[in-house]
Amino acid sequence: MSSTILELKNASIYQRESLILSEVNVSINKGEFVYLIGKTGTGKSSFMKTLYGDLPLNHGSGHIVNVDLRKLKEKQIPQLRRKLGVVFQDFKLLNDRTIKDNLWFVLKATGWKNKQEMEQKIDEVLEKVGMRTKNFKFPYQLSGGEQQRVAIARALLNDPELILADEPTGNLDPQTSIEVMEVLQQINKNGNTILMATHDYALLLKYPSKTLKCDGQKVFEVVQKTQKQV
Template sequence: MSVLSFENVHISQEGIPTLTDISLTVEAGEFYYLIGKSGSGKSTFFKSIFGELVIDSGAAQVAGYDLVTIKNQDIPYLRRKLGFVFQDFQLLTDRNVERNLAFVLEATGHKDQTEIKTRIEAVLEQVGMSNAIHKRVHKLSGGEQQRIAIARALLNNPVLILADEPTGHLDPEVSIEIMDLFKQLTLQGTSIIMASHDYHTIQRVPGKILKCEGGNIVPVNSL
C-alpha cells in the first residue's frame, strides 16, 4: 500500500476552493520537494494530510487511513504515523533535549520510562545527536536544534514526514547537512514531503519535485 494516495481530490479552506483535482502517489522511501508561491496551497495540502482540513471530494488515503471517512477520534492515531518538522524548530526552550522528546512520547500514550529513554536514545543516535541528550535546547546551534526537531519527528516511527521550510533559518552548509540526514531517512524507508523555497539546496540535493500552482499540484522535472 502506498504511504499517500490522492485521486481527483478537491480541498477547500474556509469555504473557498483551494486545491482541485489533485492526483498523486507517494511510495515508501520517496523524497519530494513541494514548491510554489505563498498562498498557492502548500499549507492546505499539508493540513489535509494530517486531518485538519476535510476532503471535499475524491479519494484520499494516508498511512492506511481513509481521509474521506476518518472519524475525529481516529485523527490522533493518524498523526502518530506522521512526523512534523518546522522552520522554527518549535522546541521547548526551557527544557533539555531529553525532556523535549519525553514530552512527545508521554503525550502520545507512552508510560514505561525505560522504553521512553530507550526510544529517545535511539532517535538521537539516528540524527547524530547522542551527546546532546542532557543539554538545554537554547544552548544548541540552529542546525543542532533542527536535528533534535527531526529526532522528535521520528519518535513514533512515522511512515511519512512533513517538513515545512526546515532549512529556512539555517546557513547553506548546515542546510546541506540537514538534507543529507533527510536522504538517509528515506533510505531507511521513511517518506518525506518537504515544502521549500530554498532552490539553492534543491539544486544541490536532488529529489522529486511537486509544484503548487493554479490550484493544482503537479510533478515537474526541474525548477
C-alpha cells in the first residue's frame, strides 16, 4: 500500500467543454491535513467534484485511494465514495428522519447488514464529533454547527481513507467554524487524511497546514504566513 492517498499528474479538469484547471500536479500523503483555497470561481469545487467522481477526468492521470480516476466507470462511483468521506457546505441531512436514522440510512445504502454492528458504528462516529447524546433529534432541531458535526460523523461511517470537506464552515459563524474545525483537527490527529476547500483565511492562520491554491487555471502549493505571536 502506497502512503500516497491522492495523486494527479498533468491533469486537466473540465466542466463540460470549459477548461477549469490545467496541468494539475498534486500529491497528498496519508495522514496529511491539506487546505484548498482560491477565490470563488477559480475551480475549487470542480477540483473536488473530480475527486469524488462527479466530473470525469479525461486528461492526464489521477489516482485517489488506489482508484484510477481515468478508468472510473459510472457504476464504480458508489464504491469510490465508500472509500471517501465527503462533507458538504450545506450538510445534506434528511430532515424527515432523526440523526441516528440519517446515519442508519447511509450504512444500509453502503451494504451494512448486521444491526448490532450498525448501532455500534453510529454511536462511535457520533461520539467522535460530540453528538452522541443528540442522536434522537431531527436535523432542523439542531444548530448549523451541530448539523455539520453530524455531517462529519456521516463521512466517517465507512472508515474513509480520505475525507473531502468542501467549504465545511461556509455557512457557519466564526465561533461555530472554529468548533467544527477543532473536530476536523481531532479526526486528523486520529489518522484520517483530510482535504478541505475553504475561503476562510482566519482558519488557515489559526490552524496552519499544507495549502494548495487555485488561481489562473492552475493549482499550486503556497507557503502560509503564520500569525505573528503577540
